[in-house]
Amino acid sequence: MAKGSGLGVRGGLLLGLIIVVVLAATGVWNPFPGMWEWVNRRQPISEPDVVWQERIGGTPRSVTIAGDAVVVEQRTRVEARSLAAGSQLWERKADWTAVAGAGAEAVVVVGRLLVKGYEVLDPTTGATRRRDDDAVAVWTYRNLLLDARCVEATDCTLSAWEPRGTAPLWTAFLPGVSSGLFADNPNLLDTRRLTTARIHDEVAGPEAVPPLLGFPVDGRVHVVDTATGRVLQNVEPGRDERLAVIGGRLLHIAARSQDGSCYFAISGRDPASGQETWQRAGLNLRTADSAGCVQREDPYGARNVLVGVAPDGRETVLDGYDGRLLLVVENAERVLAVDDRYAVVRTGDRGAVSTRELGSGQVRWNRPAGAKAGAALTPYAVVLADEKPNRLAALDPRTGLELAVLRTSANALAVGPAGMVIGEGREIGYVRFGAGDPPRDGAPPGDGTGPALGPANPGDGPRPQDSCGPKNELCVAPDTGK
Known part of the structure; x- marks a missing residue:
């Protein structure tokens, strides 16, 4: 047989491709849309499948x-x-959201970077309210919107609005704002969340406004x-101090370097009188780095509580x-997530997680989990993320x-x-909670009482915000006129 005879494999493939192109161009037969649909077919992002799954324009x-x-x-x-269905309701350009x-009282706030102003939108229609x-x-x-506007660099006004309100509830004067305070939710002097992989930092949505907020302005705290x-x-912090406003108190956190170690002291002060109400020494709130005990970070915690390390x-x-001290865990145990009611703790053998009630330390439940499992506490569920095998679980906190x-x-x-929204790349989907009746909007699962935080007498200070509100307004007995 003579060499080079016939089309060969490559020639045959080329001839077949030419035939397909000619058939597609003449409208006789076009396989390309079906091929593209097969390549682009969406795979379910979870098992069991989500209620709906949609591909969005970019990574959220x-x-x-x-x-x-x-x-x-x-x-x-x-x-x-x-x-309910995942269908797009509206879309618009925005640099921050x-x-x-x-x-039913939720609104969407949008704006542009380096441009003053914002718009408040209806989340269902996108209409400007x-x-x-x-x-x-x-x-x-969850219950308030604050904005800051400045006539001059040293002449600013802070205003509070109900989310759907049309007139401010109050205004306050601030002598300027920090150069880093712009766009949405710039950092204030409070707590930073414990975070973990595969659970978004803002998974719980907006929190209730704390009773007090600390605004950094030119090295001072208002x-x-x-x-x-x-x-x-x-207040201006001392040379070795960091200030934070947590639980209705102004905290002075001191870190002193001596003998190659950092020595910590915490003082809680009444914001109205400036008098010290409590103090603790030796508790490391992880505000300082290892070089000279300089405090560059807010303490870990949430709402009215802080997470630290004892001596x-x-x-x-x-x-x-x-x-x-609302909870002290064992040496090998680690706090994964916390709020005013509970702490999610990884056990010392790294084989399980448990939820502890703050104040009493009572173990609410235990659950097997991998050594690298992470957790987040929301008003509606504890979210656990595990790997090998990969799992996501939503559990009743109580x-x-x-x-x-x-x-x-x-x-x-x-x-x-x-339910909850999960996502991978550009795919997002909604998972409906299938066990038990869902909690009422604004109320966590369980009895809603939480641990005994703050003062013993109602009205003397902050209480758990999901049960009594940030100013204890939901726990004050109604006026009967008697």
Whole structure:
């Protein structure tokens, strides 16, 4: 047989491709749309499958459940999707996005970088409810929206609004704002969350506004009462101090370097009088780095509590209002997540996680988990992320009841009263909680009482915010007129 005879494999493939192209061009037969649909086919991001799954235009920066909508923030735009079906409700350009309010009172706040002002949008329709052209920074909470506007660099006004309000509740004067305070939710002097892989930092959505906020301005801290707008303190920290406003107190955290070690002392002070109400020595709140004990970070914690390390190496949870130790774990145990009610703790053998009630230390439930499991506490569920095999689980914080358990490598993006949003790359999906009745919007699962935090007498100071509200307004007995 003579060499080189015939088309060969490559020639045959080329001839076949030419025939397909000719058939497609003449309209006789076009396989390309079907081929592209097969290549682009979406694979379920979890097992069991989600209620709905959609591909968005880019990797989400944040996802928040706002009433009946899912608000997806991307790099240069924001879109909202139906919580029930996943269909797109609206989309618009925005450099930053935040959600204020909860349930039917939720709103979406959007703005542009380096441009003053913001817009308040309806999460379902995208319609503009209110527009501002002067604010330089916005802070969003479940029950309040704050903005700051400056006539001059040293002449600024802080205003508080109900999420859907049209007139400010109060205004307060601030002598300028920090150069870093711009856009949405710039850092204030409070706590920073314990974080973990595969669970988004803002999975719980907006928190209730604390009773007091600490605004950094030119090296000083201005303490503002969020109920009245009154500026209670204007304090400059000492040379070795870091200030934080937590649990209705102004905390002075001192870190002193001596003998190659850092020595810590914490003082809680009444913001109105400036008098010291409690103090503790030796508790490391992880505010300082190893070089000279310089404190560059806020303490870990959430709401009214802080997480620190005792001199014997055991992690502790501290009440910011009165300095009580609400929980002290064993040496090998680690606190994974915390709020005003519970702490999620990894056991010493690294084979399980448990939820402990703050104040009493009672173990609510235990659950087997891998050595690298992470957790987050939200008002509606404890979220656990595990690997090898990859799992996401949503559990009732009080009982450990399984609300949803998924085989997935996706991330937990947002948790709401009846389900959670998960995502991987550009794919997002909604998982409905299938066990038990979902909690009412704004109320956590369980009895809602939580541990005894703060003062013994109601009305004397902050209480758990999901049960009594940030100013204890939900726990004050109604006036019967008698």
